[in-house]
Amino acid sequence: MFVYPVKGLYFSAGMFNDHSTELPYDPGGDLELTEQDWQSSWHDLPYKIQVGAWRDTGRFRRFSGGIVHGHVSGVYAVASQKLWHPAGSNDRGLGAFFQFGTGPPAVAAVRQHYGGGVVWTGPFPARPRDEIGMAFSDSLLTPENSFHHGFENEFETYYQITVFHGLTIQPDVEYWLHPNGMSIPNTFLGLVRIMYTF
Numbered sequence: 001m002f003v004y005p006v007k008g009l010y011f012s013a014g015m016f017n018d019h020s021t022e023l024p025y026d027p028g029g030d031l032e033l034t035e036q037d038w039q040s041s042w043h044d045l046p047y048k049i050q051v052g053a054w055r056d057t058g059r060f061r062r063f064s065g066g067i068v069h070g071h072v073s074g075v076y077a078v079a080s081q082k083l084w085h086p087a088g089s090n091d092r093g094l095g096a097f098f099q100f101g102t103g104p105p106a107v108a109a110v111r112q113h114y115g116g117g118v119v120w121t122g123p124f125p126a127r128p129r130d131e132i133g134m135a136f137s138d139s140l141l142t143p144e145n146s147f148h149h150g151f152e153n154e155f156e157t158y159y160q161i162t163v164f165h166g167l168t169i170q171p172d173v174e175y176w177l178h179p180n181g182m183s184i185p186n187t188f189l190g191l192v193r194i195m196y197t198f
Helices: none
Strands: 002-006 009-017 030-042 045-056 059-061 067-069 072-084 093-102 110-121 131-141 151-164 167-177 187-196
Touching: none
Parallel strands: none
Antiparallel strands: 002 009, 009 030, 030 045, 045 072, 059 067, 072 093, 093 110, 110 131, 131 151, 151 167, 167 187
16 A cells, blocks of 8 residues: 655555565465655755565564564665766766665574665766666674674676666676675675566
């Protein structure tokens, strides 16, 4: 359900049936969440702020043993701001974003997450829909699990090529520090994402 009381603002709430295919067991229950979104501009530069909260009524196994029931919850926030755009073009330009989220440390591997980065849309006049991006992610891992490190970091850079409307090809290079929080060597990862939006 979405409610739009004024232009640029909405409140939303939802509920989803919660049957996991990723966990080795099915927690059951429902995932309840709410999100608020505010969009406006500052000195003719658009920004967006989203804040939300979630709660899961399922039964989850604690890392230390036992069951957590009905009070697994967290909060998150996402903020983005256009920092600059060339004269005569509002679509192109440089923007920045920040992310924050929490999870229950008794059952979630990541108890807090921070992320941020910059995105340059239309880096070349002849390629107004392309993007160049750089991002940093810091995942604080729960001390209740058997991680060898208390955090996992990711550094990422990419170039997203718009082939035509709806189709993008994105070469991407990532560097991972303490992958999975275990004694795995720091590593580089290269990949290409191909996305088609209908």
